Amino acid sequence: MHSRIDNEPTHSYAGYPLRIGQPLPYGATLTNNGVNFSIFSRHADACALVLYHVGEAQPLVEIPFPDEFRIGNVFTMQIFGLDYERIEYGFRFDGPYKPRQGLRFDHTKVLLDPYAKLISGRDVWGEPPQGYDDYPHRARIVPTDYDWRTDRPPHIPIEDLVIYEMHVRGFTQHPSSDTRYPGSFAAIREKIPYFKELGINCIELMPIFEFDEFEYSGRSNPITDEPLKNYWGYSSVGFFAPKAGFAATGGLGMQSDELKALVGDLHRNGMEIILDVVFNHTAEGNENGRTISFRGIDNKTYYMLTPDGYYLNFSGTGNTMNCNNPIVRGMVLDCLRHWVAEYHIDGFRFDLASILGRDQNGHPLANPPLIELLAYDPVLANVKLIAEAWDAGGLYQVGSFPDYGRWAEWNGRYRDTIRQWLKGTRGIVWDVAQCLQGSPDLYAGRGASASINFITAHDGFTLRDLFTYDHKHNYANGEDNRDGTDANYSWNCGIEGHTNDPIVNDLRRRLIKNAIALLMVSRGVPMILMGDEMGRTQNGNNNTYCHDTEWNWLNWDLLQENPDIFNFFKQCIAFRHAHPVLRSKDHFLNRDAVGSGYADITWHGTSAWQAEWDDHILTLAFMLDGSHARDGSDDMIYVGMNMHWTPHRFDLPDLPRDRYWHVFANTSPDIQVEIVTPGEEPRIINKDHIWIGARSVIILVGR
């Protein structure tokens, strides 16, 4: 075979044969017979590559980049014959330490490659750090040759998704999970049949980029004295590497293959996987934080700074990534491309995405280049892009996030409005109607599929706690109950906390069922929170970011305790899948565009065809005509909501001849059959009306 001359070294250092490398791609890349290293720094004077044997405190060698290995602002070299599996690498930079000018070079630190594809140091979750203080999170080299065989992402239309937001460790770490490798990607694979039974076709993983669960070391739970951990992981150490501690094989450095095996298996089962990505800040904190990577490589480039060199804090966590600096923008794009091309990820939910739309001084941009770049990128063309359209600096863009025809949003307005409706708040009936229709008031022109509808998410109460607590109970977080939102729109149904009172518990169950029923018949894209389908509680804590304890893990025994809740979820989800009229990407036209004699949606009250929109009203119903569904042949669907505390009689709208109303779900008290399998609904005989019990929802099918 023809041998290329660039397979031969031109330099040598301490016995290591070298050659100038390729400046792109950044990071460490396996080549024919070596490894190509490349890293950016605009303000550094010099740089050295530091190599370690895996797991050893002292470096194997430190190789300065010769001047001729610097191309523009990129340091690059190729090293031949490296045993890549046994190597950890880092960089040491020389440059000025002038914090007021935004420069924080520190020659004593070895720094993590921002493009590290594998990061060691926290290989097994919760194993105490080994004390490599000078370089705790270390880059490793990983081959990019996974054999995907015929894997092809399912490309499920976003409006057909039922998203399940979950925490990798929390999902199976509880002893009741009955998995072989609890708390891991592998264990999620074992639970795929569970998702299928429930009807979930998309999981959304809370952060899985490498983070440091020991970030809060020194802090403890003031009630139990247990040490607190960074359990949620909204604090990235490196953006390109999966969290080792979430892999059963993390101790062997095989987390990359393990995650890919999970993705492939999900796809084979017709499921998608979305990652919750956190580009708004890093784990390095503010002026007093640790130096892990970015700060010591090029502080001014990677972070938003005040004119005198302090960190701007739009994330509420100490620092803010400088997302619209062209270098950082490129890194975010490279990162997402990496997850799509290398891991076959189907979509991303961007934490505090409004920060991605701020300029380098923190001002909101009208046409943010990063958000536009992601929307138009060819590699990302088919993935879901979902914004948490606000930030901790007061920018709130729900309904106005720059979308470029691509971006969907977590609809925070849906959450707050439906929560209030469920507990019987007056004066919002018009807003409720908007939410049920996919929020045309917010997303006109963008369609209903721009709205990710949710009532609960990791941030805030679980669904059970939403109807168990009036107030948050976050003392265990060690911040005197100051952390976590106060705007919960929750209701304890009369008693604060768990109780044996059967009347209270019946009501709570009913409200939980009302919630999932409304979520599943709302136009838009529904998302449910891990464990809500079995009545998971966090005991009133609405911000459980720091607890790696049994009470914060999903207790699978709840399935035995609350089989009715699980079944209700399962059937409501199946109902959504069975009825395309519920799942249009578009908003309703409010007219009859197909000549069926019925508008696509019609509104009703206790009297048919006469919805009441007055402020005091707590009763509302709507009817969907299945002739308007995408295949034109769906049933009629009627949803009646009585959020009032007494029963009400609802007159039913007339159906076309030879069609009859059938009851799919009815949460009214003392009803024998609350819900049935879609398609097996019993017919209502000889009735033109139906009574809906106090605080109850009914769903009928006309066929």
Next chain:
Amino acid sequence: MVALNQKVNYRLIFEMLEVTIEQDRDVTILGLHGELDSQSAPEVREQLLNAVHSDSKIVLDMSNVSYMSSAGLRVLLLLYRRIRENVGQIVVTGLHDEVRDVMAITGFLDFFVTAKSRREAIMAMS
């Protein structure tokens, strides 16, 4: 009943890993002994691929492999690919529980037919 010829035909020794190659009629039995990782992988790969011919029937005996790294998994996968390309067959036997788990978790086990013993592996060969 097939009489097994257990005579070792070749023995190749690499750092941390030894490969034995035996021939039993038309079946080639490759036995790995030791640790298969990035250090031993490149040479082992060459040797294993050399042992594969068109229509090869290969039994890969892993009963003496205590550890396999990510590079090791890739050697096995390459072997599988090469054999399938040549319309050959491969059956893996003797997987230790830990090695099997790692292969299963990382998705590599899905590629291979496995057998409990060499005899069963040979029988599994059509």
